Amino acid sequence: MPGPNARIAxxxxxxxxxxxxxxxxxxxxxxACFLDGGYGEISTPAVEYEETFRRAAQGGADAAYRVLGERxxxxxxxxxxxxxxxxxxxxxxxxxxxxxxxxxxxxxxRAVTPHRGQAREFLQAGVELIGADAVSGCAESLTLLCRxxxxxxxxxxKIGVGDAALYPxxxxxxxxxxxxxxAILVELDGRDFVGIDTIxxxxxxxxxxxxxxxxxxxxxxAGLLEGAFEPPLDxxxxxxxxxxxxxxSDIAARVIPDLGRFxxxxxxxxxxxxxxxxxxxxxxAGGGFYSDLLGKFGRPAGGVGFAIVVDLLHAALAGEERGExxx
Amino acid sequence: MNRFGLTIAVPRGALLSGSxxxxxRAGIQTAELRSNDRKLLFEExxxxxxxxSDIPTYVEAGAADIGITGKDVLMEHPExxxxxxxxxxxxxxxxxxxxxxxxDRAAAALSRLGVMRVATKYPRIAAAHFEATGRQAEIVTxxxxxxxxxxxxxxxxxxxxxxxxxxxxxNGLVVREEIAxxxxxxxxxxxxxxxxxxxxxxxxxxVTSSADPQxx
Numbered sequence: 001m002p003g004p005n006a007r008i009a010x011x012x013x014x015x016x017x018x019x020x021x022x023x024x025x026x027x028x029x030x031x032a033c034f035l036d037g038g039y040g041e042i043s044t045p046a047v048e049y050e051e052t053f054r055r056a057a058q059g060g061a062d063a064a065y066r067v068l069g070e071r072x073x074x075x076x077x078x079x080x081x082x083x084x085x086x087x088x089x090x091x092x093x094x095x096x097x098x099x100x101x102x103x104x105x106x107x108x109x110r111a112v113t114p115h116r117g118q119a120r121e122f123l124q125a126g127v128e129l130i131g132a133d134a135v136s137g138c139a140e141s142l143t144l145l146c147r148x149x150x151x152x153x154x155x156x157x158k159i160g161v162g163d164a165a166l167y168p169x170x171x172x173x174x175x176x177x178x179x180x181x182x183a184i185l186v187e188l189d190g191r192d193f194v195g196i197d198t199i200x201x202x203x204x205x206x207x208x209x210x211x212x213x214x215x216x217x218x219x220x221x222a223g224l225l226e227g228a229f230e231p232p233l234d235x236x237x238x239x240x241x242x243x244x245x246x247x248x249s250d251i252a253a254r255v256i257p258d259l260g261r262f263x264x265x266x267x268x269x270x271x272x273x274x275x276x277x278x279x280x281x282x283x284x285a286g287g288g289f290y291s292d293l294l295g296k297f298g299r300p301a302g303g304v305g306f307a308i309v310v311d312l313l314h315a316a317l318a319g320e321e322r323g324e325x326x327x
Numbered sequence: 328m329n330r331f332g333l334t335i336a337v338p339r340g341a342l343l344s345g346s347x348x349x350x351x352r353a354g355i356q357t358a359e360l361r362s363n364d365r366k367l368l369f370e371e372x373x374x375x376x377x378x379x380s381d382i383p384t385y386v387e388a389g390a391a392d393i394g395i396t397g398k399d400v401l402m403e404h405p406e407x408x409x410x411x412x413x414x415x416x417x418x419x420x421x422x423x424x425x426x427x428x429x430x431d432r433a434a435a436a437l438s439r440l441g442v443m444r445v446a447t448k449y450p451r452i453a454a455a456h457f458e459a460t461g462r463q464a465e466i467v468t469x470x471x472x473x474x475x476x477x478x479x480x481x482x483x484x485x486x487x488x489x490x491x492x493x494x495x496x497x498n499g500l501v502v503r504e505e506i507a508x509x510x511x512x513x514x515x516x517x518x519x520x521x522x523x524x525x526x527x528x529x530x531x532x533x534v535t536s537s538a539d540p541q542x543x
Contacts, residue, residue: 113406160521191410191520194512221524256521276518281389282408283518 011112011120019314023123026152026310026317027105030125033148034103037140039127042102044084046109050074055296056083056267064111064120077109082267082293082305085128090297098131098301105310119311126287126307130299134289135239137304138271139246145285145306146251149275153317157277157284159254160220161243162261164268164288166236170216173232174209188217189264217260224257233259243271267293273306279319284312329355329372331526333519336386336394338379339364341490342511345417346395349513350374353533383407383514392519393527398509399488403449410515412527413535418511420490422452424504427477431503433484437462446476446485453486456506474498 008014015023031041053063053076063076078084081104093100105125112118127144129137142159149157167188171181180203187195193214200213216233225244229237236259244252256276263272263286272288287306294301329335331353337346337360347357355372368375375391380403382396387407397418401411424445426433436443442463447453450468457464467482474494476482488509489495492502513534515527 116406158522190408191517194411194414218528220521221528256524258521276521278518278522281387281516281518 009120011118013119023310023314026314027123027125029151029153030148030308030310031103031105033144033151034125034127037101037127037144037147039101039103039129039144042085042088042104043106044078044081044088044104046077046107047075048078048084048087050076052076052087053079053083056086056293063109065109079110080108080307081106081124081126082128082290082303082307085130085305086293086299086303087297089128089130089294089303090299093130094299099137100130101127102130103127108307123310124307125310126285126305128303128305130294130303131301132289132304134270134291134302134304135242136246137302138243138273138289141287141304141306142243142255142273143247143251145273145275145287145308146254148308149285149313152313153320154277154284154313155320156279157254157275157316158256159273159275160256160258160261160283161240161271161273162220162258163236163239163270164261164263164266164272165270166232166259167216167262169232169235170209170212174203174205174213176203176205176213184213185262185264188260188262191217191260193217217262219260220258221256224259239271263288270302271304275308277316277320279323280312280316282312284309284316329353329374331523331530332373333392333523333526333530334373334375334390336382336391336396337374337376338382338394338396338511339376340379342379342395342397342418343376345415345511348417349395349415349534352536353530380404383409386514386516389516389518391516392523393513393515393530395511395513397488398507398512399449399452401512401514402452402507405451408517410517410520411512412515412520412531413513415511415513415534418509420488420509421502422449422486422506422509423489423495423502424456424484424486424506425477425489425495425500425502426484428499428501432477433503436483443484444482446473446482447487448473449486449488452506456486456504474500 050066063079065077067075069075085102089100107121108124109121112120129141184196184199196217197214200210225237225241240257261272267290268288269291270289274283275285276283285306285308289304291302294303350357360369379396380400382394383404385391386394386409433443442465444465444467445453446467446469450466453466473485473487476485520527
């Protein structure tokens with residue numbers, strides 16, 4: 001019977017040789033793909049000044065774990081790698097020519113609800129392309145994401161692609177601001193369509209604007225981009241079309257347009273994407289375009305990146321393997 | 328296999344018959360489901376049945392693509408990352424604060440002691456309601472027969488779901504406040520919502536086709 005001090009915190013775990021070997025194989029495949037794409041691997045401290053994260057976040061990549069250093073300075077564990085890389089780009093590469101390409105395989109830390117099997121510490125593999133043009137940068141990033149997942153052996157995944165700027169533009173066009181706007185965005189983030197409809201109805205908007213605010217969150221799926229669209233939908237749709245036209249056909253075939261996607265509390269400001277596998281109930285990877293993050297570290301430029309949660313990719317691979325043996 | 332290729336989680340209990348009517352509207356054969364109340368898994372139509380409070384768990388994990396459950400369950404478990412697709416307009420009831428008829432003992436406790444005790448099966452809904460209204464309440468979680476709590480002095484008030492109000496009346500309780508009106512909702516797994524978009528949209532359209540309030 002182990003003593004009380006032998007426990008580990010819920011949401012953390014030890015990785016033993018059998019699992020570690022499988023994870024290593026995945027990491028090696030992903031890293032080879034990133035390096036091959038011209039991305040240089042970097043490491044940053046797990047612990048940074050809390051101020052760094054606060055500066056970057058609109059609540060989004062907010063740090064969940066804070067500690068006091070020996071002189072009372074506030075430190076925090078990173079919740080993702082994008083913010084530390086933005087800091088590196090603004091300091092160590094302040095005068096370097098753009099674009100810059102970085103990749104990493106590193107643990108990140110987040111708050112969890114106890115007993116839900118969520119990980120406080122989770123391994124991410126990802127890339128950041130700094131100084132990217134929105135469309136061609138996203139095409140490069142999305143292609144690399146697909147190639148990386150394929151190289152790890154994943155077969156049946158799809159990529160949902162949306163535009164984080166679309167719904168705020170709809171709200172602007174309808175003149176929805178203040179508390180109502182915030183309330184709708186909260187419901188949209190959780191895709192509570194009933195909640196969105198209820199709030200929209202209570203606003204007494206003109207029929208067309210109310211219909212758009214209710215319908216756009218539901219708009220996703222193949223074939224969505226055909227036909228003509230009214231403003232401001234046309235801007236988002238032509239952005240997605242431009243992206244698709246830059247993708248190889250095998251990558252484009254994996255894309256599911258998703259106009260209702262709105263990642264609240266994040267630094268994403270344009271195209272956003274997420275990877276789904278039929279074997280897993282949650283997204284394996286996520287990423288997108290951000291226009292304001294790098295400016296906060298003195299290097300105003302757009303960036304695009306993604307992070308794959310290695311443990312989830314591992315689970316999806318195991319699921320696909322099971323599916324194939326049982327078929 | 329049903330014709331949508333979706334695994335559907337259906338709640339047993341008060342929401343069962345309304346849920347089966349909804350499946351009928353989608354053209355899913357529910358005869359076996361209606362006649363067999365012990366079987367849990369109906370593979371031919373890819374339906375799984377369970378307690379309403381377990382539906383979000385199955386749907387979030389992707390063990391079911393879509394499911395039907397009460398808004399009360401969704402409100403009590405806001406941490407579940409599932410999509411709420413539609414109000415199915417059956418299973419109407421109200422989440423209320425109730426206490427013994429006559430002078431309100433809960434209000435009296437609050438004004439004299441500064442805190443009231445509230446028994447409930449919905450600790451998070453109750454806590455959120457009293458916090459939002461700036462009152463201090465000690466939430467006592469019980470698993471059933473909530474009406475007993477005020478009668479035995481365990482609590483001054485309860486937060487519970489009521490449809491007709493009959494159980495409350497039978498136990499000498501009256502509604503003091505309405506917190507939310509509750510109906511059955513259709514929920515979906517967030518990955519299935521993208522990967523099976525057209526199947527889910529077709530199912531939603533059929534299931535909600537005549538689920539308007541007038542048909543009640």
